[in-house]
Amino acid sequence: MNNRTMETIRPRSVLSEMKPYSPGKPIWEVQRELGIEKVIKLASNENPLGPSPLAVSAIQSYVSDIHRYPDADTVDLRAAIAKKYDFTADQVLVTNGADELITLISETFLEPGDEIVVPSPTFSEYEFGANLMGARVVEVPLRENYSYEIQDILAAVNEKTKLLYICSPNNPTGTYMKKQDLHQLMDQLPSQVLVIFDGAYSHFVTTDDYCDGLELVRSGYPIIVTQTFSKIYGLAGIRVGYGIAAPAILQHIRQVKEPFNVNALAQVGAAAAILDDAHVEATRSMNAAGREQLYEGLELLGIGFTRSMSNFVLIELGPDAKSIYDQLMRKGIIVRYGAGWNLPLHVRISIGTAEEQNAFLTALREVLDAGSARSI
Numbered sequence: 001m002n003n004r005t006m007e008t009i010r011p012r013s014v015l016s017e018m019k020p021y022s023p024g025k026p027i028w029e030v031q032r033e034l035g036i037e038k039v040i041k042l043a044s045n046e047n048p049l050g051p052s053p054l055a056v057s058a059i060q061s062y063v064s065d066i067h068r069y070p071d072a073d074t075v076d077l078r079a080a081i082a083k084k085y086d087f088t089a090d091q092v093l094v095t096n097g098a099d100e101l102i103t104l105i106s107e108t109f110l111e112p113g114d115e116i117v118v119p120s121p122t123f124s125e126y127e128f129g130a131n132l133m134g135a136r137v138v139e140v141p142l143r144e145n146y147s148y149e150i151q152d153i154l155a156a157v158n159e160k161t162k163l164l165y166i167c168s169p170n171n172p173t174g175t176y177m178k179k180q181d182l183h184q185l186m187d188q189l190p191s192q193v194l195v196i197f198d199g200a201y202s203h204f205v206t207t208d209d210y211c212d213g214l215e216l217v218r219s220g221y222p223i224i225v226t227q228t229f230s231k232i233y234g235l236a237g238i239r240v241g242y243g244i245a246a247p248a249i250l251q252h253i254r255q256v257k258e259p260f261n262v263n264a265l266a267q268v269g270a271a272a273a274i275l276d277d278a279h280v281e282a283t284r285s286m287n288a289a290g291r292e293q294l295y296e297g298l299e300l301l302g303i304g305f306t307r308s309m310s311n312f313v314l315i316e317l318g319p320d321a322k323s324i325y326d327q328l329m330r331k332g333i334i335v336r337y338g339a340g341w342n343l344p345l346h347v348r349i350s351i352g353t354a355e356e357q358n359a360f361l362t363a364l365r366e367v368l369d370a371g372s373a374r375s376i
């Protein structure tokens with residue numbers, strides 16, 4: 001007789017310490033759970049203008065060929081990316097979203113006992129990758145107004161440090177590392193440290209003292225710049241991202257990746273999107289105007305926020321933040337609650353269209369008014 005229970009089946013021990021990723025709540029879930037028809041999602045930094053139209057038509061034309069396996073080497077897309085930013089194709093690696101690249105980097109470079117250094121709060125996937133491999137995460141708290149202090153980062157680096165993550169602009173704070181600081185940091189790091197510069201939001205930056213990391217790859221530093229088609233290009237649903245680095249570094253990662261990691265529709269869609277300057281420009285200018293509109297509305301409500309170089313803004317709502325987040329949801333507006341980043345007094349809101357942001361500001365005012373009425 002089979003008297004075994006499923007408890008005899010043991011996963012790797014590191015899994016017991018892993019926190020699940022908590023994504024922004026999808027629109028359909030709020031519609032289903034709360035019975036609301038009109039839902040506005042400002043929770044996942046998606047493009048409010050929708051996908052690149054050039055990508056949509058490229059995908060549509062390709063659909064009847066999906067019985068074929070995709071190109072395992074993503075030759076056309078790598079060529080398009082390399083051409084756009086003036087690299088060679090062997091300096092580009094395409095992945096199933098930048099998330100996959102972070103996991104692949106972790107699998108390629110981390111062993112139990114190794115350390116990664118991450119400024120904090122930041123994107124949770126870095127920690128996920130390290131935990132998965134049994135490596136230790138060393139967090140470096142950002143300074144006042146979530147600014148980077150490179151001396152703090154350098155002090156956290158030791159001989160066990162394998163990877164240093166710099167997310168700039170940083171998710172969820174919207175702050176960035178100044179160009180001069182990034183250069184200084186690169187010059188002062190010990191030679192065994194590989195820097196992962198996450199530029200997921202670099203296209204939204206509107207300041208001159210920013211560096212998107214690419215010049216550091218060109219200068220031959222040990223750095224991987226990670227990029228995504230999920231944000232400015234509006235292709236989050238088809239999952240495609242990439243890394244730019246020295247061929248010798250990417251070659252290690254290629255040993256770990258699945259052959260067909262990037263699906264065929266993602267490859268043709270991304271290759272079209274990267275040439276869609278009109279869509280990128282429209283998104284960039286809408287986003288910059290949207291940030292100002294949001295700042296103004298928040299100032300009128302007397303709410304604190306951190307100025308952002310990205311397509312989201314971190315807002316401080318105080319001890320009632322969770323309750324305000326829940327009440328906004330009941331009004332059909334999804335934002336991201338900060339607890340996952342150890343920011344229980346905050347929410348992060350993605351820049352939406354002017355109309356979406358007005359709906360958010362109106363709903364927020366109603367929630368705050370109702371709250372102060374109750375406490376009288």
Ligand SMILES: *Cc1c(COP(=O)(O)O)cnc(C)c1O
Nearest residue numbers: 097098099123171200228230241
């Ligand atoms: C959204 C995001 C990514 C990209 O994710 P994809 O897997 O490409 O959708 C990478 N890094 C940060 C910081 C992000 O916020």
